[in-house]
Amino acid sequence: MRTKQQALFIIFGGTGDLAKRKLYPALFELYRKGILSEHFAVIGTARRPWSDVHYQTVVQNSVSADDQQQANEFSKHFYYQSHNVNDTEHYVTLKKLAERLDQKFQIGGNRLFYLAMSPRFFGTIAGHLKSQKIVTADGYNRMIVEKPFGRDFKSANELNRAIGQYFAEKDVFRIDHYLGKEMVQNIFALRFGNNIFRSLWNSRYIDNIQITLSEALGVEERAGYYETAGALRDMVQNHILQIVSLLTMNMPASYSETDIRREKICALKALKIYQPQEVKQNFVRAQYVAANGLKGYRQEDQIDPKSQTETFVAGKIFVENENFSNVPIYIRTGKRLQTKATRIDIIFKAVPGNIFTTQQLADNILTIKVEPEGEISLQVNTKKVGQGYQLQQQQLNLFPADKLQLIPEAYEKLLADALSGDATNFTHWEEVAYSWKFVDAVRHAWDQQRAALATYSCGSMGPKQADQLLSADGRHWIFN
Numbered sequence: 001m002r003t004k005q006q007a008l009f010i011i012f013g014g015t016g017d018l019a020k021r022k023l024y025p026a027l028f029e030l031y032r033k034g035i036l037s038e039h040f041a042v043i044g045t046a047r048r049p050w051s052d053v054h055y056q057t058v059v060q061n062s063v064s065a066d067d068q069q070q071a072n073e074f075s076k077h078f079y080y081q082s083h084n085v086n087d088t089e090h091y092v093t094l095k096k097l098a099e100r101l102d103q104k105f106q107i108g109g110n111r112l113f114y115l116a117m118s119p120r121f122f123g124t125i126a127g128h129l130k131s132q133k134i135v136t137a138d139g140y141n142r143m144i145v146e147k148p149f150g151r152d153f154k155s156a157n158e159l160n161r162a163i164g165q166y167f168a169e170k171d172v173f174r175i176d177h178y179l180g181k182e183m184v185q186n187i188f189a190l191r192f193g194n195n196i197f198r199s200l201w202n203s204r205y206i207d208n209i210q211i212t213l214s215e216a217l218g219v220e221e222r223a224g225y226y227e228t229a230g231a232l233r234d235m236v237q238n239h240i241l242q243i244v245s246l247l248t249m250n251m252p253a254s255y256s257e258t259d260i261r262r263e264k265i266c267a268l269k270a271l272k273i274y275q276p277q278e279v280k281q282n283f284v285r286a287q288y289v290a291a292n293g294l295k296g297y298r299q300e301d302q303i304d305p306k307s308q309t310e311t312f313v314a315g316k317i318f319v320e321n322e323n324f325s326n327v328p329i330y331i332r333t334g335k336r337l338q339t340k341a342t343r344i345d346i347i348f349k350a351v352p353g354n355i356f357t358t359q360q361l362a363d364n365i366l367t368i369k370v371e372p373e374g375e376i377s378l379q380v381n382t383k384k385v386g387q388g389y390q391l392q393q394q395q396l397n398l399f400p401a402d403k404l405q406l407i408p409e410a411y412e413k414l415l416a417d418a419l420s421g422d423a424t425n426f427t428h429w430e431e432v433a434y435s436w437k438f439v440d441a442v443r444h445a446w447d448q449q450r451a452a453l454a455t456y457s458c459g460s461m462g463p464k465q466a467d468q469l470l471s472a473d474g475r476h477w478i479f480n
């Protein structure tokens with residue numbers, strides 16, 4: 001059970017897309033559940049000259065409420081300050097407003113600074129919060145930062161240093177919203193709460209792991225950012241490698257932030273870093289081309305018609321720790337694919353010796369459908385009812401999709417964690433650092449080789465080269 005929290009949120013980027021689509025609805029859910037009640041307030045800041053009343057209307061419109069009165073009461077906790085993050089004077093005004101609201105709502109000095117804007121401002125904001133004494137002495141002061149955390153190890157390290165001058169690691173909450181997803185959190189219960197999985201979770205019994213994060217949308221309004229990032233930086237460095245760490249880490253000594261993060265760091269440190277030639281063998285990058293009435297990537301607004309940015313990446317990676325060193329982990333992510341889905345398949349090794357000589361045994365596959373279904377199932381072989389002895393494949397449904405409506409949004413869970421000071425589902429700096437080191441090696445090889453990008457049609461499941469990556473090993477994508 002979560003207890004009632006008291007906190008002042010200061011959101012930098014309060015007029016932005018993320019704030020409206022994710023943060024305000026998440027805060028409203030915490031309010032509806034009573035985790036936030038009287039003793040909280042939010043200061044939204046951004047450059048636009050909005051009034052408090054206008055801001056409160058925006059907040060109210062961004063939450064879907066059956067109870068309009070409740071949404072109205074909620075919005076009365078929101079205040080707006082027009083603020084240029086580079087202007088020291090604005091922090092003086094911000095401090096006064098923060099102190100006034102702290103008094104008014106009896107918050108007790110707890111502050112959460114949410115940086116929902118471009119990372120290039122993070123260092124400046126952190127410095128001003130300290131120098132202008134917006135951090136308090138009598139409560140906690142936590143900083144939540146959004147992705148992307150750098151664009152390679154070097155820039156991430158610089159960013160971390162800029163923040164680290166003012167905020168201790170324990171107070172920096174780096175968001176990876178996949179860690180707030182119910183089904184991703186379920187990996188722990190499956191792996192460490194069941195001896196049948198715990199004892200089989202190693203290279204003796206697991207043949208390979210497949211992770212797919214597919215998106216049906218194109219670049220939409222994020223084209224400018226995407227063109228400078230690409231799928232490897234945008235999805236692999238963070239979400240996919242985080243999932244890899246949860247699947248391959250050793251069992252932590254306890255279910256606690258320190259022990260879990262320690263083991264995740266070890267797993268990411270054990271990622272096999274590829275030489276350029278190995279990147280060529282183990283990674284595929286591609287771009288979507290027009291099909292099914294949809295534009296190709298190079299025809300999208302704000303995109304260079306000769307762009308070399310990958311909108312799809314597939315790869316075979318290894319975590320060289322005791323349990324997983326020989327288990328290929330196939331990963332895949334891209335835009336404009338057939339469907340929006342996040343799915344993990346754990347394929348177990350075949351039974352050694354098939355006594356049913358005339359019939360093939362299907363693989364045992366543990367499937368975690370992170371979204372849209374929110375479902376966990378296990379494929380097994382059973383006997384068909386009736387005369388003779390025929391086998392059939394069956395799906396044991398371990399976590400049926402009908403619980404979907406009970407699943408809280410990732411941001412709601414992560415904000416509740418940050419309020420209670422639990423950083424388990426946020427990424428530690430060392431996790432970020434090892435992930436970038438892995439990704440940098442791939443990026444470096446691509447930049448060196450200048451190899452032509454593969455292409456795939458909008459609405460497909462990616463280029464044929466991504467299928468060949470598995471067929472070369474005598475395997476195929478389970479999710480197709």
Ligand code: NAD
Nearest residue numbers: 013014015016017018046047083084085116117118146147
């Ligand atoms: P956005 O462009 O919609 O909003 C940016 C905000 O920053 C606006 O409120 C703008 O007024 C403010 N801003 C910009 N320059 C400023 C300045 N000099 N002083 C004060 N305010 C300034 O961006 P967004 O989509 O809301 O994304 C915000 C952050 O969250 C980015 O780092 C982005 O990468 C990350 N993110 C966004 C999403 C998403 O779904 N939108 C998803 C993941 C991560």
